[in-house]
Amino acid sequence: MSRPFSVEDTAPQPDLWQARSATPPRPHYAGHRERLRERAMAGGLPALPDYEVLELLLFRSVPRGDVKPLAKQLLARFGSLGAVLGATAEDMRTVAGVGEAVALDLKLLHEAGLRTAREQISRRPVISSWAALLAYVKTALAHEAREQFRVLFLDKKNQLIADEIMNRGTVDHAPVYPREVVRRALELSASAVILVHNHPSGDPTPSSADVDMTRQIVDAARPLRISIHDHLVVGRDGVASFKALGLM
Incomplete structure (x- = not known):
């Protein structure tokens, strides 16, 4: 026996393929890296707050994702940009999100600054x-x-x-x-x-x-x-x- 006719049969059916292939919403930080780099390249480095300078450094260690929260956590933990760079790698890794790559890159920057300062007194x-x-x-x-x-x-x-x-x-x-x-x-x-x-x-x-x-x-x-x-x-x-x- 065939089932009775229903008005639901005439209702438009969802396109399941289209629903599955729809582009997910962009994260809130999308484009932030490009915008920050553009501001820095345009000569704005001296005007950047410490957390944004730290963000630019973290871009190299953390290739994807939002690093602004990590930059702010590091500054909150150590108190200043200089203190972040001067901290030991072990102390840096007590901050969630800091692994060996981040710690090494930040210590490398501190070492470069130290050697540059030493050059001024060595000769x-x-x-x-x-x-x-x-x-x-x-x-x-x-x-x-x-x-x-x-x-x-x-x-x-x-x-x-x-x-x-x-x-x-x-x-x-x-x-x-x-x-x-x-x-x-x-x-x-x-x-x-x-x-x-x-x-x-x-x-x-x-x-x-x-x-x-x-x-x-x-x-x-x-x-x-x-x-x-x-x-x-x-x-x-x-x-x-x-x-x-x-x-x-």
């Missing part, structure tokens, strides 16, 4: 390029999460022989051994040194322990005619000079 007397020296130590240490003690070894012309990390410590202490500083200066035939360490708290004001340690190194170096030109303490808030403060 000229350090004493005569003091502004370049301060820029270099800030790039190297201002955003370090743990205290680090470095020594810049200089020759008779006050040109840089080596910049070496003598010790790494905790968030507020890096043990320093005056004999090790002097021994290394003798090995490098250095005539003078500049001591450098950072305060992860951000405040570069020297502590009483910093002053005592500096005096011990000066006393150990004096009999061997090794000059201690200065001791620089680096923080996010600036660089403190023992010489300028009258502490040595």
Whole structure:
């Protein structure tokens, strides 16, 4: 028996093929990368906020998708663009979405900046390029999460022989051994040194322990005619000079 006729038989039927092949809606961030690149190429880099500069960097590590949330998360986690680049790869990877590729690319940029700053002091007397020296130590240490003690070894012309990390410590202490500083200066035939360490708290004001340690190194170096030109303490808030403060 045939089924009874219904008005539904005359209703238009949906085109299933057309429904399945319909273009999905574009994501809200579609075209954002192109627009941001165009603004940057048109000379707008200096006007970009930090999160957009970070986005441009992340485009190379994350080829597809919206990286604006990741850029903002990194800035929220570390506080500034400089702090993001200065963070360790391990700390970067604590942020969701940061893998090895992102961490490596950001650290590579920081290393390039550090080497560029070092070039400014490597082929000229350090004493005569003091502004370049301060820029270099800030790039190297201002955003370090743990205290680090470095020594810049200089020759008779006050040109840089080596910049070496003598010790790494905790968030507020890096043990320093005056004999090790002097021994290394003798090995490098250095005539003078500049001591450098950072305060992860951000405040570069020297502590009483910093002053005592500096005096011990000066006393150990004096009999061997090794000059201690200065001791620089680096923080996010600036660089403190023992010489300028009258502490040595």
